[in-house]
Amino acid sequence: xxxxxxxxxxxxxxxxxxxxxxxxxxxxxxxxxxxxxxxxxxxxxxxxxxxxxxxxxxxxxxxxxxxxxxxxxxxxxxxxxxxxxxxxxxxxxxxxxxxxxxxxxxxxxxxxxxxxxxxxxxxxxxxxxxxxxxxxxxxxxxxxxxxxxxxxxxxxxxxxxxxxxxxxxxxxxxxxxxxxxxxxxxxxxxxxxxxxxxxxxxxxxxxxxxxxxxxxxxxxxxxxxxxxxxxxxxxxxxxxxxxxxxxxxxxxxxxxxxxxxxxxxxxxxxxxxxxxxxxxxxxxxxxxxxxxxxxxxxxxxxxxxxxxxxxxxxxxxxxxxxxxxxxxxxxxxxxxxxxxxxxxxxxxxxxxxxxxxxxxxxxxxxxxxxxxxxxxxxxxxxx
Amino acid sequence: xxxxxxxxxxxxxxxxxxxxxxxxxxxxxxxxxxxxxxxxxxxxxxxxxxxxxxxxxxxxxxxxxxxxxxxxxxxxxxxxxxxxxxxxxxxxxxxxxxxxxxxxxxxxxxxxxxxxxxxxxxxxxxxxxxxxxxxxxxxxxxxxxxxxxxxxxxxxxxxxxxxxxxxxxxxxxxxxxxxxxxxxxxxxxxxxxxxxxxxxxxxxxxxxxxxxxxxxxxxxxxxxxxxxxxxxxxxxxxxxxxxxxxxxxxxxxxxxxxxxxxxxxxxxxxxxxxxxxxxxxxxxxxxxxxxxxxxxxxxxxxxxxxxxxxxxxxxxxxxxxxxxxxxxxxxxxxxxxxxxxxxxxxxxxxxxxxxxxxxxxxxxxxxxxxxxxxxxxxxxxxx
Numbered sequence: 001x002x003x004x005x006x007x008x009x010x011x012x013x014x015x016x017x018x019x020x021x022x023x024x025x026x027x028x029x030x031x032x033x034x035x036x037x038x039x040x041x042x043x044x045x046x047x048x049x050x051x052x053x054x055x056x057x058x059x060x061x062x063x064x065x066x067x068x069x070x071x072x073x074x075x076x077x078x079x080x081x082x083x084x085x086x087x088x089x090x091x092x093x094x095x096x097x098x099x100x101x102x103x104x105x106x107x108x109x110x111x112x113x114x115x116x117x118x119x120x121x122x123x124x125x126x127x128x129x130x131x132x133x134x135x136x137x138x139x140x141x142x143x144x145x146x147x148x149x150x151x152x153x154x155x156x157x158x159x160x161x162x163x164x165x166x167x168x169x170x171x172x173x174x175x176x177x178x179x180x181x182x183x184x185x186x187x188x189x190x191x192x193x194x195x196x197x198x199x200x201x202x203x204x205x206x207x208x209x210x211x212x213x214x215x216x217x218x219x220x221x222x223x224x225x226x227x228x229x230x231x232x233x234x235x236x237x238x239x240x241x242x243x244x245x246x247x248x249x250x251x252x253x254x255x256x257x258x259x260x261x262x263x264x265x266x267x268x269x270x271x272x273x274x275x276x277x278x279x280x281x282x283x284x285x286x287x288x289x290x291x292x293x294x295x296x297x298x299x300x301x302x303x304x305x306x307x308x309x310x311x312x313x314x315x316x317x318x319x320x321x322x323x324x325x326x327x328x329x330x331x332x333x334x335x336x337x338x339x340x341x342x343x344x345x346x347x348x349x350x351x352x353x354x355x356x357x358x359x360x361x362x363x364x365x366x367x368x369x370x371x372x373x374x375x376x377x378x379x380x381x382x383x
Numbered sequence: 384x385x386x387x388x389x390x391x392x393x394x395x396x397x398x399x400x401x402x403x404x405x406x407x408x409x410x411x412x413x414x415x416x417x418x419x420x421x422x423x424x425x426x427x428x429x430x431x432x433x434x435x436x437x438x439x440x441x442x443x444x445x446x447x448x449x450x451x452x453x454x455x456x457x458x459x460x461x462x463x464x465x466x467x468x469x470x471x472x473x474x475x476x477x478x479x480x481x482x483x484x485x486x487x488x489x490x491x492x493x494x495x496x497x498x499x500x501x502x503x504x505x506x507x508x509x510x511x512x513x514x515x516x517x518x519x520x521x522x523x524x525x526x527x528x529x530x531x532x533x534x535x536x537x538x539x540x541x542x543x544x545x546x547x548x549x550x551x552x553x554x555x556x557x558x559x560x561x562x563x564x565x566x567x568x569x570x571x572x573x574x575x576x577x578x579x580x581x582x583x584x585x586x587x588x589x590x591x592x593x594x595x596x597x598x599x600x601x602x603x604x605x606x607x608x609x610x611x612x613x614x615x616x617x618x619x620x621x622x623x624x625x626x627x628x629x630x631x632x633x634x635x636x637x638x639x640x641x642x643x644x645x646x647x648x649x650x651x652x653x654x655x656x657x658x659x660x661x662x663x664x665x666x667x668x669x670x671x672x673x674x675x676x677x678x679x680x681x682x683x684x685x686x687x688x689x690x691x692x693x694x695x696x697x698x699x700x701x702x703x704x705x706x707x708x709x710x711x712x713x714x715x716x717x718x719x720x721x722x723x724x725x726x727x728x729x730x731x732x733x734x735x736x737x738x739x740x741x742x743x744x745x746x747x748x749x750x751x752x753x754x755x756x757x758x759x760x761x762x763x764x765x766x
Contacts, residue, residue, distance in 0.1 A: 112628075173616065174616070175607060175610070175611055175616075176607075176610035176611050176613070176614040176615060176616065176632070176634045177602065177605075177606075177607045177610045177611070179616070179632050179634050179635065180598075180601075180602045180610060180634050180635075180638060181602060183598070183632075183634070183635045183638055183639075184595060184598045184599050184602065184638065186628060187594070187595050187598060187638075187639070187642070188571055188574075188595045190628065191571075191574075191575065191591035191592060191594070191595055192574065193576060208574035209574060211570070211574070212567060212570050212571045212574055212595065215563075215566070215567045215570060216567050216599060218563075219560065219563045219564060219567065222560075223560075224558060224559075224560045224693075224696065227558070227559035227560045227563060228558055228559050228560070230559070231559040232559060233556065233557070233558075233559065233562070233665060245495075245569060245573065245655055245659070248659075248662070248663075249559070249562050249566075249662065251559045251562050251563050251566070252562065252563075252566045255563060255566055255567065255570075256566075256570070259570070272628055276628070276631075279631070279632065280631075282616060310607075310693065313607065
């Protein structure tokens with residue numbers, strides 16, 4: 001399946017901060033065919049550093065998509081049955097407008113002139129894209145990590161526009177620890193003199209700071225156990241400890257490689273803006289309790305978490321499940337056993353595939369039975 | 384209790400790497416009185432960034448020692464009964480010879496000319512110090528985190544010189560995850576142009592890189608829960624989200640403050656050398672199994688870990704306990720319940736105090752009963 005990233009330009013997008021961004025480009029890919037009544041559309045929501053290239057082989061780069069194991073013919077998101085879309089998020093650097101895009105007011109990249117953005121802003125742009133395709137109601141929105149936050153945001157902001165939501169390895173608000181890890185990454189970037197208050201475009205990017213930020217990320221994406229299995233205390237290419245601060249251990253080599261490689265594909269200012277948008281994320285947003293925040297939700301939910309994920313621990317998913325159940329919503333929860341930590345939703349997909357496949361099939365059957373124009377919910381709450 | 388850090392100079396110290404360091408200064412403090420038969424001496428082993436000022440109020444700075452809650456009259460390490468000592472580690476920057484010390488060969492600070500050091504080297508210097516005081520056998524060696532590694536090293540390298548060992552919140556070898564966190568800290572320091580290949584003495588130190596490294600450390604020292612309790616998602620001094628990458632959340636403010644403050648008291652090259660010495664730590668050191676490595680141990684053990692410590696998780700302490708038990712050694716293990724994560728051994732000391740107090744008292748009684756010159760162990764192993 002050879003795929004191509006495409007682009008669409010929208011005139012403007014109003015933001016939570018009060019500013020309006022104009023124009024706004026969106027990079028996107030689609031897989032499979034939209035059916036006649038437009039009832040088989042699924043929007044995939046990528047994680048922090050992901051992009052629109054979720055599946056297939058890119059015509060430009062020859063690389064498989066970031067969730068190619070989950071999307072395709074016969075896979076969990078079965079492109080023989082469903083029309084699957086993925087867009088790069090607002091604030092990103094992979095084709096959708098972000099801080100590295102040209103600011104029409106100045107003719108130069110926005111850099112820190114880019115406005116503060118939120119998960120709700122990202123979702124508002126995704127909704128614009130779905131409207132542009134003429135799809136009134138999505139069969140599902142689905143994503144892991146930051147994508148899970150957006151799935152929840154969709155369910156709250158556009159209850160009539162989705163039949164189901166699949167938040168995986170996510171949370172309903174960023175915790176102090178999650179904020180802390182992001183903050184250290186931002187500090188590493190901003191400590192790099194090459195960052196230059198965000199004005200590095202056309203010059204040398206803050207490669208060292210960005211690499212350090214990415215290394216921190218990679219540790220949090222893996223588990224103690226998966227790191228032990230992958231690296232243990234194996235030394236790299238030598239028999240004994242090296243001189244000073246060369247690489248001694250394989251895990252060091254891996255982290256440095258991943259850190260350096262990341263610099264080639266990601267913009268440091270996007271790192272700052274998107275992590276802040278995650279840290280700001282709290283679905284209650286002043287509405288008091290989680291239950292109160294989820295009251296308008298009508299979508300069926302499939303919530304998935306992983307046993308060894310310590311960055312987005314299961315209890316955070318379970319709080320979402322409990323709140324939805326207390327509202328008598330239709331929610332399925334699966335805590336999957338995996339040693340792969342937070343990365344599990346990307347790399348340990350056998351069980352996840354079965355669960356998602358079944359959930360989508362039953363949601364699709366239910367929609368067909370009821371007719372596409374009639375909402376499944378809301379189910380009356382038990383008082 | 385007003386205390387003063389004192390210093391002693393030794394002619395030389397041979398190191399694991401083959402080099403000899405000469406001379407070597409040791410900064411130390413002592414609390415309480417050594418008894419006539421020198422049977423009441425306890426050596427405290429500090430954690431990564433600690434120093435010799437473990438207890439009392441410093442005459443120079445007016446600050447309490449880092450374990451003042453545990454050491455003093457009537458406390459766990461009761462200075463009415465015991466003679467308690469603490470030295471700054473080899474490679475440190477708080478009075479003991481380290482990379483910021485003057486290299487007699489050049490008249491300038493060692494910087495990266497400082498030789499590679501190990502936990503065993505640090506312990507060898509501690510042994511030299513104990514010999515200097517004329518103490519043949521310590522009642523106990525005790526410490527948390529890196530101090531726990533050294534307690535284990537003492538038990539293996541100098542079995543006749545200690546009656547007991549109290550490793551707290553430690554491990555018998557650094558795991559891939561522990562190495563990874565240290566490596567990111569090192570990378571943050573070395574990415575700072577002010578680091579200048581280690582040659583920053585007399586100039587501007589790599590303050591930004593060192594601060595980032597410290598921030599990472601602080602996250603790993605706390606738990607998800609203790610961070611939530613301490614900070615939650617509270618905003619700092621404002622009603623709503625701020626402009627761009629200013630501080631929004633209290634946890635960000637805390638991390639930046641701790642990062643910046645650390646720079647005033649710690650040397651970046653010491654950070655590099657000491658973290659490497661932790662990463663190299665593996666008590667088996669090529670001796671095959673942990674059981675084989677601990678075969679020569681004769682000391683009684685009190686091993687303590689904390690439920691919420693995810694940096695040095697309980698299973699790592701339990702592996703030490705299991706190995707010692709399989710060798711039929713005298714070992715007590717306590718997993719203490721705490722929300723404070725790895726920091727618990729420093730800040731959540733009520734239960735820890737009871738456990739340590741009882742263990743020291745029974746060890747001291749046993750020594751008195753047998754006479755100081757007779758070793759308690761080894762207990763014959765069950766084959």
